[in-house]
Amino acid sequence: MPEQCDPRPYDALLLLSFGGPxxxxxxxxxxxxxxxxxxxxxxxxxxxxxxxxxxxxVSPINAQNRSLLDALRKDFADHGLxxxxxxxxxxxxxxxxxxxxxxxxxxxxxxxxxATSAYASYSGCRQYRxxxxxxxxxxxxxxxxxxxxxxxxxxxxHPGFVRPMVDGxxxxxxxxxxxxxxxxxxxxxxxxxxxxxADTSGTPADHTxxxxxxxxxxxxxxxARVIAxxxxxxxxxxxxxxxxxxxxxxxxxxPWLEPDICDHLEEQHRQGVPAVVMAPIGFVSDHMEVKxxxxxxxxxxxxxLGLPVARSATVGADPRFAASVxxxxxxxAATERGLDPxxxxxxxxxxxxxxxxxxxxxxxxxxxxxxxxxxxxxxxx
Ligand SMILES: CC1=C(CCC(=O)O)c2cc3nc(cc4[nH]c(cc5[nH]c(cc1n2)c(C)c5CCC(=O)O)c(CCC(=O)O)c4C)C(CCC(=O)O)=C3C
Ligand SMILES: [Fe+2]
Numbered sequence: 001m002p003e004q005c006d007p008r009p010y011d012a013l014l015l016l017s018f019g020g021p022x023x024x025x026x027x028x029x030x031x032x033x034x035x036x037x038x039x040x041x042x043x044x045x046x047x048x049x050x051x052x053x054x055x056x057x058v059s060p061i062n063a064q065n066r067s068l069l070d071a072l073r074k075d076f077a078d079h080g081l082x083x084x085x086x087x088x089x090x091x092x093x094x095x096x097x098x099x100x101x102x103x104x105x106x107x108x109x110x111x112x113x114x115a116t117s118a119y120a121s122y123s124g125c126r127q128y129r130x131x132x133x134x135x136x137x138x139x140x141x142x143x144x145x146x147x148x149x150x151x152x153x154x155x156x157x158h159p160g161f162v163r164p165m166v167d168g169x170x171x172x173x174x175x176x177x178x179x180x181x182x183x184x185x186x187x188x189x190x191x192x193x194x195x196x197x198a199d200t201s202g203t204p205a206d207h208t209x210x211x212x213x214x215x216x217x218x219x220x221x222x223x224a225r226v227i228a229x230x231x232x233x234x235x236x237x238x239x240x241x242x243x244x245x246x247x248x249x250x251x252x253x254x255p256w257l258e259p260d261i262c263d264h265l266e267e268q269h270r271q272g273v274p275a276v277v278m279a280p281i282g283f284v285s286d287h288m289e290v291k292x293x294x295x296x297x298x299x300x301x302x303x304x305l306g307l308p309v310a311r312s313a314t315v316g317a318d319p320r321f322a323a324s325v326x327x328x329x330x331x332x333a334a335t336e337r338g339l340d341p342x343x344x345x346x347x348x349x350x351x352x353x354x355x356x357x358x359x360x361x362x363x364x365x366x367x368x369x370x371x372x373x374x375x376x377x378x379x380x381x
Contacts, residue, residue, distance in 0.1 A: 007083045007112075007333050012103055013325075014113040014149070015069060016096065016128055019089030020052075020059025020288065026092065027052045030059075033091040044249050051292040062092070064285035065116065067317035075322035083329075084108075090131050097135040104144050111149045112329050113371070116284045118156040120202040120215040120352070121193055125154070126361040129369035136370055140378040150336070151371040152328045154352035156219045157226070157345045160324020161315055165223075165281055166230040168312035172277040173235065175310045180275035185240045186231070187264055188224040190282025191289060192245035195255040197361075204359040213257060217243070222347040223281050239277075246280075246298070247289040261294065262301045265309070275308040285316045 021030040027049050035045060052059060065087055072085050084106070088099030103111060113132070117124035132149055140146050155161050173181055193201075193216065199208045202215020212218075220243050228241045244264040245257045259267070261278065268276055278298060280290050294311050302309040315321045327344060332354060334341040343351035356372035369375060 005080050005330065006337075007081060007329065009110045009336050010083065010112045010150075010329065010333050012106075012108040012111050013072070013083055013085045013329060014099065014103065014111050015065060015072070015085060015087045015116070016113045016132075016151075017065050017087070017089050017116040018061060018287075019092030019095075020061040021057055021092065022059075022062060024053060024057030027057045030092050039251075040249055041251055048249070051288055051296075054296070055288070055291065059288050060291055061285065061287050064287075064316055065089075068116075068285070068322070071317040071319060071322040072325055075319065075326055079326060081326060081330075088135075090128065096131055097138050100135045100147070100149075101139060101142070101144065104139060104147055109145065109147050111147050112152055112332060113149055114152045114325055114328070118154060118161060118284060119190075119219045119282065120154055120206070120361055122197050122201070122361045122363060123191070123193060124216075125151075125356065126363060126369050126372075129356065129371050129375075130363070130367050132370035133368040133375065137368075137378055146378050148377065149371055150332065150354075151356075152325075152332055153354050154219070155324060155328060156223050157347045157349060157351075158324045158328065159344055159346055160318075160320040160322075160327065162223060162226055162230075162346050164315045164318040164320055165279065165312065166227050166234075168314070169227060169231050169277055169279050170234055172279070172310035172312040173231070173239075176275050176277070176308055180308050182237050183273070184275040184277055185242070185268055185273050186224075186228060187261060187268075187276050187278050188220065188227070188241060188243045189246045189261050189278055189280045189294065190220050190243070192248040192256045192258070192260070194250060195257060198257055201361050203353065203357050211255075217257070219349060220281060222349045226347045227279065227281070246293045261298045265298060265302050265305060265307060269305040269307045273307075275310075276302070277310050277312055279312040280314055283314050285314050290314060 021027045031045050086099050086103055088096035115128045136146050198213040198216045206215035208214050224243050232238050244259050244261050246261045248256045278294050283290055331341045345351040358374045
């Protein structure tokens with residue numbers, strides 16, 4: 001087998017995602033799953049429920065994961081990589097625990113997992129590792145073999161993730177009226193998180209104490225800069241840009257990352273900026289946050305202001321992204337075999353760590369988290 005196509009020691013890939021409701025009856029139980037123990041105000045939950053009902057109670061995320069699964073299977077088959085791909089979610093069917101149980105029953109013992117979240121943060125990384133730890137503990141309690149699950153590294157700066165977003169921004173610029181195109185500013189958006197969670201995102205060495213936002217903000221700024229530079233190279237126009245936030249929840253008195261995209265659009269309009277491209281670099285696909293918070297709410301705000309906006313595409317099931325997943329998997333497989341593979345990364349930060357060290361993206365209340373340096377696998381009985 002050629003080295004670049006050797007998945008050993010892995011015998012399967014698990015796509016690990018958030019999950020979302022598939023109809024009106026699913027919305028409330030889904031939101032209960034998401035917010036269990038998270039202290040989200042009731043009012044906020046009612047409001048977010050309305051976002052889902054506006055779309056028939058169907059989150060776009062599951063269809064997008066099914067497309068990504070198809071793209072991964074096609075990419076693997078086209079490149080002679082014979083590795084089954086499974087899918088499990090944190091908050092809705094197919095649930096992670098059920099998928100892992102099926103994987104073990106199918107004989108898989110060494111599993112690589114890709115989370116549909118590209119950046120470091122508690123919500124985007126450690127919480128998935130906690131869910132893995134819970135699922136593995138359940139398998140153990142059921143008397144099943146406990147597989148080893150490795151989480152593939154953060155891919156925010158992988159070319160297969162970044163290049164489709166560059167194309168997306170170029171397409172959005174092209175879609176703006178010609179007379180405002182060259183003057184357009186770029187608003188890179190991501191999920192707001194509590195400022196305290198941002199400051200403790202990433203490894204302890206990445207943590208900040210001055211509200212600078214830790215690895216979460218640093219990684220987004222790095223990607224934004226790479227995209228803005230690539231867009232300038234392509235168009236010959238230097239579009240000013242800023243990283244802004246969306247989808248804030250939580251109590252108003254707790255600081256979250258700011259500014260919000262809607263406030264930012266108002267500010268840009270006040271300053272006479274003629275048009276804005278909203279580029280949701282924090283999201284792997286067109287989640288409800290993109291469909292509602294950007295395409296519905298922020299777009300309505302822009303219309304009210306008379307500010308032309310365009311929203312650029314997320315990566316979704318782009319074949320270049322599927323290829324980057326293959327690259328990440330084969331890279332990690334080679335590392336696990338003791339080789340020193342090339343680790344693709346754009347920008348200034350370099351390739352992220354394979355194994356989250358102790359203290360990476362800590363939780364408010366410490367809980368076991370799998371696939372990191374502080375994890376001891378439960379031993380099968
Ligand atoms: C960083 C981040 C990502 C990106 C990384 C990743 O992709 O994982 C993400 C993704 C997602 N978040 C999602 C949905 C929700 N997130 C919520 C709540 C929260 N998210 C947070 C952060 C993040 N969330 C935080 C700090 C909270 C507060 C509660 C808490 O501290 O845990 C709530 C509760 C209501 C509300 O408060 O909004 C919902 C319904 C969906 C599904 C969308 C769909 O259906 O298409 C997806 C992909
Ligand atoms: Fe969220």
